Amino acid sequence: MYWKYFFRITLSLLVSFGFGFLISEGSFFVLNQGEPPENQEFILVIPSGTADRIEKGLSVPSIPENMVFYEGDRLTIKNEDVVSHQLGPIWVPAGSTGKLDLGQQQRFTISCSFRPNKSLGLDVRQKTGSETRAQGVLAIGLPSSVLLFLFSIVLKPVQSSSDADLNKDE
Template identity: 40%
Template sequence: MKNFLNTIRGRILASLVLGILLAWVFSEVAFLILRDSSDRAPRNVELVIPAGTAERVAAGQPVPAIPANLTFVLGDVLTVKNQDTASHQLGPLWIPAGASASLSMDRENNFAYECTFQTTKYFGLDVRPRVTTLTRIQALTLAGPPMGALLFVYSFVLWPLRQNKKTKPAQPN
C-alpha cells in the first residue's frame, strides 16, 4: 500500500476517493444543520382569513392569525379560506366572503402579491425548489473532484515522493 501511495497514479486515485468521501460527509452535515422547510414533498397549505379581518385592516391593526409571508416548495397549493364577511383579494385570487380559492405554486420565485387582508397591502410568497436526492448528488459531484485535486496537491507538500534507492554492492578499496 505504501508503494502504491508513492506513485502519482496511486495518489490521484487515493486523493479522489478521499475527496469524494470528505465532500459527502461535509455535504450531509451541512444539509442536516441547515435543513429548512423546503426539504419536504409538496403539500396543500391552508391560509384562513378570520372573521373581522376587514374591520381590523381598515382600522390599521394587523391580523395576528395571518403571517406577513409564507414559504413554499414547488408543487405546493395555497388554499385561502375566507371566514370574513367581506371579500378579499390575494394577487390573482378573488375570495368572496365564506368561500375559498386556490393558487398553485408552479414557479420558483419570491412573489409580493397585492392583498386586502394585510395592513401593508401586500403578502409575500417565497416559492423555493425542493431539495431532492438528485440535488444532494449534484452537490457531491461538484465538490468531490475539486476536493480530491486539492488533496492531491497538498499530499506532495505533506508527503513528498520518495526515490527508490537501489543499493550498489560495496566496492573494495
C-alpha cells in the same frame, strides 16, 4: 515517481467524492424521509376580525409578509372573517376557502386585502433536482480531496528513487 502522486491524487478524489456523496445524498434522504418530495398544500387562515385590524392599519400576526413555496405546491386560503377577502385572482367569500396553485418558479408580489400594505410576497422556488444534488457532491468532494491529498503528503512524503537508494546504504 510521478505515478505515486497520481495514485495519491486519484485515491484522494475517490475517497473524498465517496464521502461527499454519502453526506449530500444522506442529507437529502433524511430531509425527504426516504420518499421523493411531493407537492404540499399550505393553509393560510384569515382569522375573524382581520378586516377591522386592516382598517386600523394593524397587521395580523398569523399572516406573514412573504411566503416561500416550491413548484407544484398549493396555497389554500381559509377565510374565517365576516368580510370577503381577495388574494390576487382568488376571491374568498366570508366563511369559505380558495385555492391558488403555484406552478412554476417565480418571485412576485400579489395584491391581497388581508395585509395593511395590500400586498403579499410569494417566492416559488425550483424543486431540488439532480443538478443541485451534483453541486452538493462537488462542493464537499473537491475541496476535501485537495486537503486529503496534502494531508497524505505531510503524513507520508513521497520518496524519490534516489532518496530510497540513500536510505538503503545506511
